[in-house]
Amino acid sequence: MTTTLSPSSGYALNSGSKIPVIGLGVFKASEAEASLAVQEVFKSGYRHVDTAVYYENQSAVAKAVLKAGVPRDQLFFTTKVHPTATSYEGAKEQVAKTLQEIGGLKYVDLMLIHAPYGGAEKRLGAWKALTEAVQEGKIRSIGVSNYGVDHLTDLEQYIKDTDAKLGKGKGGVLSVNQIELHPWLQRRDIIDWCKKRGVLVQAWAPLAQSSRWGDPLLKNIAKRTGKSEAQILLRWSLQKDFNPLPKSVTPARIQQNLDVFDFELTDKEMAELETDEYDVHGWE
Ligand SMILES: NC(=O)c1ccc[n+]([C@@H]2O[C@H](COP(=O)([O-])OP(=O)(O)OC[C@H]3O[C@@H](n4cnc5c(N)ncnc54)[C@H](OP(=O)(O)O)[C@@H]3O)[C@@H](O)[C@H]2O)c1
Structure with missing residues (x-):
């Protein structure tokens, strides 16, 4: 598993597509910051960017991605339905708006329902709209x-009921659940559910939003391994088979966050990072 990973490795999704093992997050990055960060990451070897309609930077991100001149089939562009648009009509509009905003990227690699707002009927409506967009070739994978x-x-x-009624695949294929995850928020029940079904778990806030620098747990392992605390957290995420999405607009950090393939945390270090804390920064 992780020992064989490199910056260009990918995880296989249930949809059949491949997703690079680390992606750049651009939450809270202005259009200008996100654009510069994307240019920087593509120089460093990242091929995967995670944005959202909610972040109000997807158009700038897409332009910067295109500027990198990397062949389209080697890029991975993720976006998300705005949390207030979780419904069939809402998600359809979000797909149309996104395709307009990302222009030359032509299709979305992965589109997620950003949050489970609005009740079951609206959530399933939004899922149906995303499923249709996959069938129309506008999106490759959904989650x-x-x-x-x-x-x-x-x-x-x-999905089971729809497949039974209309035929296999008609209910859509769940490829990803993106949740907040770090050693102080481990959500083991959700991880178990996803792993049993081959659903990739993407880790947002893999650096705990900078809230844990200097934590003795982290500091000791960083000192022992000669790596930065951020690199320890990213390694933890990778060794859990998660898909971490570290955000940074700082070139040296962007580079450092991808430089995590030449070492491995031992079983003992992984065990040290097991905590029962429930330290939520975002969505509950
Ligand atoms: N689905 C969702 O609901 C959801 C919610 C939140 C986030 N996300 C996604 O997940 C991504 C990551 O989450 P996040 O942005 O909340 O938090 P994060 O990645 O855990 O932390 C980002 C913070 O860490 C700093 N940082 C980055 N690399 C560092 C390094 N090597 N050393 C020291 N500090 C470092 C960044 O600063 P600088 O930028 O100044 O370098 C920034 O302040 C987001 O950008 C977004 O794409 C998704």
Whole structure:
């Protein structure tokens, strides 16, 4: 597994597509910052960017990605339905708006329902709209974000029922659940659910939003391994088979966050990083 990973490695998604093992997050980055960060990351070897309609920078991100001149099939562009647009009509509009904003990228590699807002009917409506967009070739893979086990179970039932009624695949294929994850928020029930079904878990806030620098747990392992605390957290994420999405607009950090393939945390170090804390920074 992780020992064989490199910056260009990818995880296979349930959709059949491949996603690079680390992606750049651009939440809270202005259009100008996101654009510069994307140019920087593509020089460093990243091929995967995670944005959202909510971040109000997807158009600038797409332009910067295109500027890198990397062949389209080697890029991975993720975006998300705005949390206030979780419904069939809302998600359809979001797909149309996104395709307009990303222009030359032509299609979205992964589109997620950003949050399980609005009740079951609206969530399933948004899923149906994304499924149709996949069938129309506008999106390659679809998934959800901030879903708990109950939301995931409802969605799974809908997919099974729709497949049974209309034919295999018609209910859509769940490839990803993107949730906040770091050693102080481990959400083991959600991870178990996803792993059993081959659903890739993407880790947002893999650096705990900078809230844990200097934590003795982290500091000791960083000192022992000669790596930065950020690199320890990213390694933890990779060794859990997650897909971390570290955000940075600082060139040296961007480079450092991808430089995590020449060492491995031992089983003992991984065990040291097991905590039962429930330190939520974002969606509950
Ligand atoms: N689905 C969702 O609901 C959701 C919610 C939140 C985030 N996300 C996604 O996940 C991504 C990451 O999450 P996040 O932005 O909340 O938090 P994060 O990646 O855990 O932390 C970002 C912070 O860490 C700093 N940083 C980055 N690399 C560093 C390094 N090597 N050393 C020291 N500091 C470093 C960044 O500063 P600088 O930028 O100044 O370098 C920034 O302040 C987001 O950008 C977004 O794409 C998704």
